[in-house]
Amino acid sequence: MMKEHISNKQIVLNQYVIGYPKESDFGVRFSTTNCSLSHGSSTPSVLLKNLYLSCDPYMRHRMSDHVSHPGTIVQSFTPGSVLVGYGVSKVIESTHPKFLEGDFVWGMIGWEEYTVITNPESLNKIKHTDVPLSYYAGILGMxxxxxxxxxxxxxxxxxxxxxxxxxxxxxxxxxxxxxxxxxxxxxxxxxxxxxxxxxxxxxxxxxxxxxxxxxxxxxxxxxxxxxxxxxxxxxxxxxxxxxxxxxxxxxxxxxxxxxxxxxxxxxxxxxxxxxxxxxxxxxxxxxxxxxDFKHVYPEYVELCIKYLQEGKLVYVEDIAQGLEEAVSALIGIFHGRNVGKQVVCIAKE
Amino acid sequence: MMKEHISNKQIVLNQYVIGYPKESDFGVRFSTTNCSLSHGSSTPSVLLKNLYLSCDPYMRHRMSDHVSHPGTIVQSFTPGSVLVGYGVSKVIESTHPKFLEGDFVWGMIGWEEYTVITNPESLNKIKHTDVPLSYYAGILGMxxxxxxxxxxxxxxxxxxxxxxxxxxxxxxxxxxxxxxxxxxxxxxxxxxxxxxxxxxxxxxxxxxxxxxxxxxxxxxxxxxxxxxxxxxxxxxxxxxxxxxxxxxxxxxxxxxxxxxxxxxxxxxxxxxxxxxxxxxxxxxxxxxxxxDFKHVYPEYVELCIKYLQEGKLVYVEDIAQGLEEAVSALIGIFHGRNVGKQVVCIAKE
CATH class of the missing domain: 3.40.50.720 (NAD(P)-binding Rossmann-like Domain)
Known part of the structure; x- marks a missing residue:
């Protein structure tokens, strides 16, 4: 059992972005996260240590104020809140029977060192760990x-x-x-x-x-x-x-x-x-x-692992090291600075 | 057997059209058409008396000079030549076994009183004549x-x-x-x-x-x-x-x-x-x-005839009378002047 509160470095959106995103649109916040999960609660949850973040172009939409665009599906981030995106994490505590301490998962997580997930069913458990875990933010992810x-x-x-x-x-x-x-x-x-x-x-x-x-x-x-x-x-x-x-x-x-x-x-x-x-x-x-096609994932991941093992597929990643490099990496994809899939490594494990 | 040459009033494109088509882009030509079909020729043909012309928006493309647009599929008309479009006609002479004198057909014809069709397979024989023949330029045509x-x-x-x-x-x-x-x-x-x-x-x-x-x-x-x-x-x-x-x-x-x-x-x-x-x-x-979907026509026309007979479908036509009204009718569709499907009646039968 971990201590009840842990320090948690986070990337927050300072303000809605206009034009190309710039460093000042984001901030680093040193927070503390309550990580004592309530065992026996009717809403099981998991505490994640985040390892890799995926930098995806669609995230730009969430940085704009879409109130005036009712047709949109992607919800805007709230200024002052932690960015959210796809990533790869390790379960360090869980009250959900499907997820055990030590499991690796991928899904929507915060741009922060630790995230408490209150709807763990949204997470995908990682079965194959004989490939780079970062692949689950790319070729083996969304x-x-x-x-x-x-x-x-x-x-x-x-x-x-x-x-x-x-x-x-x-x-x-x-x-x-x-x-x-x-x-x-x-x-x-x-x-x-x-x-x-x-x-x-x-x-x-x-x-x-x-x-x-x-x-x-x-x-x-x-x-x-x-x-x-x-x-x-x-x-x-x-x-x-x-x-x-x-x-x-x-x-x-x-x-x-x-x-x-x-x-x-x-x-x-x-x-x-x-x-x-x-x-x-x-x-x-x-x-x-x-x-919309999450249902094909189980089939896809098996095929893809096979192809990777057979050398029929390769995957090129551009991995920024450390949460402090995350904003720069995210901004970079809109200028084509990344060579291969842009990922941010927060922690190796 | 008709006389060898018949007088044939025709609508020709005077010049490529720029912007909205105007009356001066077209002309009326009084021509004579050689209507003696060569019986026994290896390329059977039919002589049509044209009854109805269909005024279709796509025809505007054929009035532009597309030489500089190699991606285009619709071929340009040639200035000085007779306009061509979908229409309904009566066979008045034929060397093709499928078409007999007196048959009604629809297909691509000239904007003229008489057209010799040298590829009669392109024509559709009309089976149901208990509906207005003009329908074959509209609801029962393309x-x-x-x-x-x-x-x-x-x-x-x-x-x-x-x-x-x-x-x-x-x-x-x-x-x-x-x-x-x-x-x-x-x-x-x-x-x-x-x-x-x-x-x-x-x-x-x-x-x-x-x-x-x-x-x-x-x-x-x-x-x-x-x-x-x-x-x-x-x-x-x-x-x-x-x-x-x-x-x-x-x-x-x-x-x-x-x-x-x-x-x-x-x-x-x-x-x-x-x-x-x-x-x-x-x-x-x-x-x-x-x-692209000519193959569905036989099924479509039977369904449609049935629906028309049952009163489940109606069709509203705007019929201009006479070939001399054809240009005005054609120009009119680009200004929304037609109420219902724009057709030109050249002859009743």
Whole structure:
């Protein structure tokens, strides 16, 4: 049994973010957390020691004030409160029969050293610990499900399809490219630096890759790599990129909308002006959210572990060390500073 | 056997159209057509006397010069050539065993009194002549297939769904609304005049209808009729309307993109700025073209005839009389002047 209160370093949102997030939008708070769980309570809970945090683009939405946007699903963070996101943790105390001290779990946790979870059913128990635990913030967590479902369920891929992935070296994109190669597709990815382009081609098995920031004319780049057009576009960026891709899709093409990172930090979203292509080319465009597909996780994780063991999948992570680096890492993903899936390591175990 | 050459009044495109089509973009030509079909030729053909022409928004694309748009599927008309579109005709001579003199057919024909069809397999023989023949330019022709397939195959409708149809009194929209009512959906349509709004509510069975031109704030109108959001949007107009609707869709909503008439006559298409709603609300948006679904026609036409006989479907047409009225009728649809499906009657039989 631990002492009743423990010191708990936390990352809080200071204020709603306008434009690109900046260091001053966040703060570090040294708090104490009541960690004596009430055994026998009707609402069992677990105390987690947090190990890895996932830096995900969608979190930007939670940093905006969405009161005026009733259609939104993602709830805003409350200024002054601890950030929340996906992460990997170790159970250090539990009153829930399913979770034992020493278990590893992944799920929604606070950006802090310790989190008390009062709805432990939301956590996923980690069975396979012979892979890096950080993978459960990426390939074996929500980004993995998003890539898997987004590609297989939304895009109806088949052997020989031409697949384009934007933000291709990120936590989701690198997996989509590899899943597409496993299906026998031709796969091209775009990224924001030459280093990432090399990574895509040398390590992640993409057939081709390009640095979109170095292309004067995105249309020319797409024509270079897809002279016959694109069957499947897995979109992580939205905006001008999506708009241009619409002109390069093949008839009966499929577009999975996973994220629109190019749009999250600007007030006026870039318009899609080529939407008529959707009719002319009979395109299916589907937005999706990985969390809707939790039910596929048990099957997915077993397949993925097998592929990792067989060397059929690799995963590239960019791991920031220490909670004090978390804000900088999170801000970095909106500038493309991460090379691979951005994770923050708070504690090794 | 007819005389070898017959006089043939034709509508020709004078020049590529820029902006809204205007009378001077078209001309009337008095031609003579060689109507002696070569019996015994390896390429059988039929001579048609044209009865009804369908005025369809997609024809606007064929009036633009698409040389610079390689992604496009619709071929441009050639200036100086006769307009081509869907229509209903009577076979007056045939060297094709499937078509006999006196048969009625529908398919792609010239905007002229007589057309020689050298690929008669493209024509659809009309079996049921106990309905107005003009229906084969609308409810029993391509607009009907588009409405049927677009609603049933693209939108996955179910009883109780909230359905919104734009350009709702047009040749396609009025059918979508009725198909949706037959499924037990709640259906709201928009149109451009009060007369059409009344038609939608009184004659076509829509639950509600509104004149979008009289709404100061389209969002308020949509909230008024869909306080809980829209399950299915059948889009005939595109542009600002589609963009606004994205904000009012329900989670897991479906959008069928059938046409974008609001965009056809402007150089810079209005952008879709609310595309992130597609992700947040997990929306499926599918473009489609009725001609891809010719195979469902035999089944569709039987169902539709049955529904017409039972009074379960009605069809409102706006029939211009005479080929000399064809250009004005065609131009009119881009200004919303038609009330119901716009057809041109060239000859009664």
């Amino acid at each position: 980004p993995g499900i998003a890539a898997y479902v987004g590609f297989h369920n939304m895009c109806s891929p088949k052997e020989g399809d031409s697949v384009y992935v934007s933000s291709a070296s990120g936590g989701v994109g690198q997996l989509v490219g590899q899943f597409a190669k496993l299906m026998g597709c031709y796969v091209v990815g775009s990224a924001s630096t030459q280093e990432k382009v090399e990574l895509l081609k040398r390590k992640l098995g993409f057939d081709e890759a390009f640095n979109y920031r170095e292309e004067q004319d995105l249309g020319l780049a797409l024509r270079r790599y897809f002279p016959l057009g694109i069957d499947i576009y897995f979109d992580n960026v939205g905006g001008h990129m999506l708009d241009e891709v619409l002109l390069h899709m093949k008839v009966h093409g499929r577009i999975a909308l996973c994220g629109m990172i190019s749009q999250y930090n600007i007030d006026d979203p870039e318009g899609l002006h080529n939407s008529f292509s959707l009719i002319m080319k009979r395109i299916e465009m589907k937005g999706f959210v990985g969390t | 607009p009907g297939i588009a409405a049927y397939v677009g609603f049933h195959n693209m939108c996955s409708p179910k009883e109780g769904d909230s359905v919104y149809v734009s350009s709702a009194s047009g040749g396609v929209g009025q059918l979508v609304g009725q198909f949706a009512k037959l499924m037990g959906c709640y259906v709201v349509g928009s149109a451009s005049t009060q007369e059409k709004v009344e038609l939608l509510k009184r004659k076509l069975g829509f639950d509600e209808a509104f004149n979008y031109r009289e709404e100061q704030d389209l969002g308020l109108a949509l909230r008024r009729y869909f306080p809980l959001g829209i399950d299915i949007y059948f889009d005939n107009v595109g542009g600002h309307m589609l963009d606004e609707v994205l904000l009012h869709m329900k989670v897991h909503g479906r959008i069928a993109l059938c046409g974008m008439i609001s965009q056809y006559n402007i150089d810079d298409p209005e952008g879709l700025h609310n595309s992130f709603s597609l992700i947040m609300k997990r929306i499926e948006m599918k473009g489609f073209v009725g001609t």
